[in-house]
Amino acid sequence: MNADTFDFLLNGEYWTWSNYDSFPHRILEHLHYSALALVIAFVIAFPIGLLIGHTDRGSFFAINVGNAGRALPTLGVLMLVLVLVGTGLMPVVVALVILAIPPILTTTYAGIRSVSDVTVDAARGVGMREWQIITGVELPTALPIIFGGVRNAVLQVISTATIAAYVGLGGLGRYLFDGLALTDYPRVVAGSVLVAALAVIIDLLLGLVQRLVVSPGVDGRASKGRRGRRDASAAATAVRTVEEVSPATS
Amino acid sequence: MIEFDDVTKRYPDGTVAVGNLSMTIPTGAITVLVGPSGCGKTTSLRMINRMIDPTSGSIRIDGEDITGQDPALLRRSIGYVIQHAGLFPHRTVVDNVATVPVLEGMSRKQARAAAYTLLERVGLTAGMADRYPVQLSGGQQQRVGVARALAADPPVMLMDEPFSAVDPVVREGLQQEFLRLQGELGKTIVMVTHDIDEAIKLGDHVAVFAEGGRLAQLSAPEELLANPVDDFVAGFVGRDRGYRGLSFAGSADLDVEPVTTEVEGLRLSLDDAGRPLGWAGVGGLLPTEGSYHAGDSLRVVTDLTLLSPAGAAVRVDAEGRADGLVRQSTVAAYVRRRQLGRLGSTES
Amino acid sequence: MNFFEDVREYLRVNHEAVVQSLLDHIWLALLPVGIAFVLSLPIGWAVSRFGWIRHPVLTLSSIIYTIPSLALLLLLPGILHTSILDPLNVVVALSLYSLALLVRTVVDGLESIDDQIVQAATAMGYRPARRWFTVDLPLALPVILSGLRVATVANISMVSVAALIGIGGLGQLFTRGFQLGFYGPPIAIGLVLCVALALLADTIIVLFQRLVTPWTRAGSSR
Numbered sequence: 065m066n067a068d069t070f071d072f073l074l075n076g077e078y079w080t081w082s083n084y085d086s087f088p089h090r091i092l093e094h095l096h097y098s099a100l101a102l103v104i105a106f107v108i109a110f111p112i113g114l115l116i117g118h119t120d121r122g123s124f125f126a127i128n129v130g131n132a133g134r135a136l137p138t139l140g141v142l143m144l145v146l147v148l149v150g151t152g153l154m155p156v157v158v159a160l161v162i163l164a165i166p167p168i169l170t171t172t173y174a175g176i177r178s179v180s181d182v183t184v185d186a187a188r189g190v191g192m193r194e195w196q197i198i199t200g201v202e203l204p205t206a207l208p209i210i211f212g213g214v215r216n217a218v219l220q221v222i223s224t225a226t227i228a229a230y231v232g233l234g235g236l237g238r239y240l241f242d243g244l245a246l247t248d249y250p251r252v253v254a255g256s257v258l259v260a261a262l263a264v265i266i267d268l269l270l271g272l273v274q275r276l277v278v279s280p281g282v283d284g285r286a287s288k289g290r291r292g293r294r295d296a297s298a299a300a301t302a303v304r305t306v307e308e309v310s311p312a313t314s
Numbered sequence: 315m316i317e318f319d320d321v322t323k324r325y326p327d328g329t330v331a332v333g334n335l336s337m338t339i340p341t342g343a344i345t346v347l348v349g350p351s352g353c354g355k356t357t358s359l360r361m362i363n364r365m366i367d368p369t370s371g372s373i374r375i376d377g378e379d380i381t382g383q384d385p386a387l388l389r390r391s392i393g394y395v396i397q398h399a400g401l402f403p404h405r406t407v408v409d410n411v412a413t414v415p416v417l418e419g420m421s422r423k424q425a426r427a428a429a430y431t432l433l434e435r436v437g438l439t440a441g442m443a444d445r446y447p448v449q450l451s452g453g454q455q456q457r458v459g460v461a462r463a464l465a466a467d468p469p470v471m472l473m474d475e476p477f478s479a480v481d482p483v484v485r486e487g488l489q490q491e492f493l494r495l496q497g498e499l500g501k502t503i504v505m506v507t508h509d510i511d512e513a514i515k516l517g518d519h520v521a522v523f524a525e526g527g528r529l530a531q532l533s534a535p536e537e538l539l540a541n542p543v544d545d546f547v548a549g550f551v552g553r554d555r556g557y558r559g560l561s562f563a564g565s566a567d568l569d570v571e572p573v574t575t576e577v578e579g580l581r582l583s584l585d586d587a588g589r590p591l592g593w594a595g596v597g598g599l600l601p602t603e604g605s606y607h608a609g610d611s612l613r614v615v616t617d618l619t620l621l622s623p624a625g626a627a628v629r630v631d632a633e634g635r636a637d638g639l640v641r642q643s644t645v646a647a648y649v650r651r652r653q654l655g656r657l658g659s660t661e662s
Numbered sequence: 663m664n665f666f667e668d669v670r671e672y673l674r675v676n677h678e679a680v681v682q683s684l685l686d687h688i689w690l691a692l693l694p695v696g697i698a699f700v701l702s703l704p705i706g707w708a709v710s711r712f713g714w715i716r717h718p719v720l721t722l723s724s725i726i727y728t729i730p731s732l733a734l735l736l737l738l739p740g741i742l743h744t745s746i747l748d749p750l751n752v753v754v755a756l757s758l759y760s761l762a763l764l765v766r767t768v769v770d771g772l773e774s775i776d777d778q779i780v781q782a783a784t785a786m787g788y789r790p791a792r793r794w795f796t797v798d799l800p801l802a803l804p805v806i807l808s809g810l811r812v813a814t815v816a817n818i819s820m821v822s823v824a825a826l827i828g829i830g831g832l833g834q835l836f837t838r839g840f841q842l843g844f845y846g847p848p849i850a851i852g853l854v855l856c857v858a859l860a861l862l863a864d865t866i867i868v869l870f871q872r873l874v875t876p877w878t879r880a881g882s883s884r
Contacts (some may be wrong), residue, residue, distance in 0.1 A: 070663075092748050110879065131815070131864070132857075134668075134812065134815045134816055134820065134860075135815050135819055135856070135857050135860035135861060135864075136818040136853075136856075137337070137820075137822035137823075137832075137836070137853070138819070138822075138823075138834065138854075138857045139822045139823060139825070139836045140822060140832075140833075140836050140849060140852055140853040140856060141848045141853070142836075143839055143840055143844075144846075144849050144853060145851070146840070146844050147839065147844045147846045147849060148846070150479060150844075161675070164790065180398075180400075182396060182397070182398045182399075182400040183400050183401070183402060183403065185365070185396060185400055186394065186396055186401070186402075186459075187400075187402070188365060188399025189363060189365060189389055189394035189396065189400075189472075190389060190390065190394055190413055190417070191385075191386045191387065191388070191389035191390030191391075191414060191416050191417055191463065192386065192417065193386045198416070201402055201404075204404040205402070205403055207404075211801055219728055222730070223730030223731060223732065223733070224730070224732075226730065226733075227732075227823075227826065228839075230826055231840070236838060237732075240732060240733075240736060241826075243747070244827060244828075246851060247821045249740075249746075252736050252746075253736065253737060253740060255733075256730075256732070256733035256734075256736045256737045258732045258734070259730045259732070259733045259735070260728070260729045260730055260734075260737075262545070263728050263729070263730055264725075264728050264729075267728050269411045277402075279403075279404035279405070279446070280446060281404045281405065281406070281446030281448060282403045282404045283445075286445070286446040286448050286449055302515050311525075
């Protein structure tokens with residue numbers, strides 16, 4: 065990062081509300097697109113993942129949505145929706161929703177499946193109803209894995225929301241594409257730094273939320289010193305192992 | 315009382331897990347279901363709390379058919395302990411124990427207070443209450459599992475291989491404590507195990523299952539050892555039936571001789587307080603290899619007669635003073651008479 | 663009029679450009695996976711061997727993963743002193759992402775091995791290096807190869823983004839359609855080729871996996 069970039073980043077004009085191209089405006093736009101897409105994706109993917117995980121029916125569907133989703137280039141999806149419905153916010157949100165569904169769906173499914181059969185048997189045996197087993201035992205136990213998927217989806221969506229600017233909308237992508245068009249490299253770099261910083265900050269915040277919400281009994285904190293490092297990454301390992309190894313059986 | 319009335323469980327693929335099972339499990343006692351794997355013992359157990367529903371037949375608890383009952387409510391009224399405890403990893407020990415009372419609508423605070431008492435009851439310290447299951451050893455987890463099953467004070471407890479996943483030393487301790495606890499609580503307990511020794515040790519009644527879900531024999535453990543109904547049960551019960559059966563016989567009726575009696579050229583030497591020092595003979599003092607108390611089983615006495623250099627077991631009183639001798643030949647004659655009476659009585 | 667006619671017409675006129683995009687796409691996506699795979703094995707071995715580098719390496723790899731791809735593509739020229747249009751930026755960026763992912767899976771794969779097997783091998787007299795290549799590595803392969811699948815498929819879809827800043831690959835068909843006023847045929851062709859390429863690459867790795875790890879499927883008939 066050179067001096068020009070710093071000048072651009074520290075330019076007071078870009079830190080006011082009155083300037084429509086200011087950082088706060090662009091960040092809010094960026095977060096607006098991202099949040100909209102993530103909420104929609106979550107509302108679609110999370111319940112389906114819970115249901116498939118709990119019943120273990122339709123795991124083929126969950127795995128294939130995960131695989132196909134990863135293979136779809138978001139830029140192509142965006143353009144396709146643009147061709148089909150025209151410009152506006154909708155194509156961007158649709159493309160980002162399609163980007164976010166696979167990680168949320170597959171980790172929710174994988175997280176619920178990772179809960180030990182013995183634990184679920186015990187839950188049923190002490191007289192929990194099916195919804196109580198899902199909300200009271202499976203979900204809290206699966207949270208570290210599900211959080212991994214949601215955080216992954218958030219990262220990808222925030223990264224990719226830059227393409228909104230390519231098709232004429234706002235967000236932090238504006239600095240990238242305007243900078244490229246004007247061959248204003250400091251602007252491009254400043255935009256890139258802002259997107260990266262936004263992604264990292266949001267991920268850190270979600271990490272804090274995860275610490276607050278997830279029980280120490282399932283995320284490895286409680287077992288520190290006893291079983292050491294292996295448990296600390298057990299949740300993360302499980303996500304990858306299940307999410308990535310399971311397609312091999314399909 | 316739990317009654318199985320002509321219960322059959324057949325799976326869609328045609329396998330019969332349990333076939334025409336009729337049995338009565340008495341109230342306030344431990345009934346152990348035992349048998350080789352695939353004999354339907356676990357299926358039978360899990361039908362009692364409707365984790366599995368029978369294909370035909372009915373099961374009644376205290377005269378009430380369970381078929382029509384809401385499974386969740388039924389299960390809350392029955393304690394359930396399984397092999398790897400199945401503790402909820404995201405809840406602390408005390409919250410695990412409080413599960414069923416909270417399900418039944420008790421306030422969390424109240425349920426926790428009760429849970430602390432229960433933890434002590436199963437031999438855990440209050441300091442463990444706030445730990446997570448991952449921080450406990452296998453034996454400790456199993457104790458929490460038992461506490462969780464007891465939390466709602468259910469009259470019936472189902473235990474599926476509760477002690478199989480822990481090492482032999484810990485298992486021994488858990489079994490002893492389990493018997494002590496049952497002595498205080500007097501629950502109706504149905505337990506599944508594949509270990510015939512555990513069944514004989516813990517069961518007031520033992521139900522031996524054969525492959526295909528057939529009940530081969532349901533009787534008291536000593537009866538099972540003495541009179542197996544068929545070759546399958548005899549084979550399953552295993553070796554040393556006669557010797558193991560002596561555990562269930564008392565030693566009170568044995569003829570005891572005075573401590574001064576000379577046995578096989580040896581005489582018991584005592585200290586000033588009257589405690590046995592050893593067997594004195596021409597070659598010097600030989601060790602007694604132990605002694606027994608009046609309440610000990612015939613098996614203990616027999617074992618001592620086998621170990622003793624004189625072929626005689628030494629009985630001591632509460633203070634450890636020798637108060638009698640029992641010879642091998644006395645024991646042998648007694649056992650023969652006992653067995654004669656037993657076989658005669660079943661044939662008549 | 664007919665969409666498929668338009669696609670055929672587009673291909674007739676532009677087939678050379680389409681093929682060139684496809685070839686660019688293939689090497690831009692796969693070269694980084696190859697580089698990352700070769701580098702991930704020694705790094706993964708070192709992490710599993712020396713506990714203290716575990717935390718820094720894995721933290722670094724998750725930090726790399728949080729950097730948006732477009733941002734990284736635009737930041738690299740400043741660091742590497744390349745031009746924005748240099749494909750080297752794409753190769754370096756995607757290698758970093760692939761490496762971040764593969765190091766984790768190599769570590770997971772090596773740690774997934776039953777320690778008793780390793781001990782048995784040692785007890786039979788394997789020297790460390792030979793044991794690692796003939797026991798540890800083969801047993802870790804299922805996990806490592808599944809990581810390779812994810813990295814490959816992710817790369818193939820990620821390369822498209824490079825078109826936004828003017829670098830080749832199938833993404834150019836998307837920007838082309840956009841510049842032609844939301845013209846569907848190139849976009850559809852690009853999407854189909856991109857997904858087909860991903861599926862093909864994935865299938866090849868799966869077949870390779872079946873070939874080299876036959877024991878994972880033996881006995882799984884139930």
